[in-house]
Amino acid sequence: MNNENGEAVFEDSQAMIDLHLHPGWTDFLPEDQARRTAEEQKTRIREFLRRYRKHGFVLARDAGGFADFSEDARKEISGHPDCTAILPNGGMLGNADPDGRLAAAAAAGPFSWVKIFATGGVGAEPEHAVDPSVTREYFFRSVQKLHAAGKKVMVHTWGGVTLDWCIEAGVDSVEHGVYMTHDQAQKLAERQIPLIPTCGIYRLLAERPELFALGAAFREHAKRAAEAQRFSVPEAIRAGVLLGFGTDFYADPALADEANAELATLVDLGLSREAAMQTAVENARKILGLSSEEKAR
């Protein structure tokens, strides 16, 4: 589990799960993806998933984007046993859906997980990072509608009042939670709501910007997020929140070799190496509702 430098690394034999991956996105910026042909996009994603599978990831929960491909294209991309299998995400709900049409379509759709964007992300100015991007009414109405249809709801929130909404509504996983408070950590633990902190990518953005084709503002925002998680992730660990492994990577083959950043960051923020590994194995299976005997694929 440790390499020659004493760093935590994944064991190849472990069947790992990434709970927050964007396999449908070939680039950080949509305009960069739009410049690629459909064939080029598919090839790039397949190459990413092949490399990712080699690193031990048997399954990834799509955090949005993969369901935009047709069923045939999805099969072509990730249907091969050499590739990481994907659980597509049934919708990316947020401020572009004021009338709830996307939420209704996701509730009626074939996919088990649906995502709500409740705040901005690394693109937002740090002082607005926890501003709600949807109304309270939209949030609760959507969660209720999705739960009534048997869907599981993952919520992108960097913290603030929308994290309270997640706790009150009883969502199925909280994504990022960068500015989570002590009280919120306690309540997530009490209500057994998992947190997917995706803490490795903020460090990568801050410390290895050459991996990403992004401007300096993103790097600055990522630095602030990494600093905030020096507080929030240890709070979650102390409170006993169920932590899940998520990289927030998109399908750039170069990123497929960097998943250890998440593991190393979790260890740095207070998990033992064993507990950090568990976030991608036992915890991930628990969060997805897979029984321990059931194969991930």
Ligand SMILES: [Zn+2]
């Ligand atoms: Zn994401």
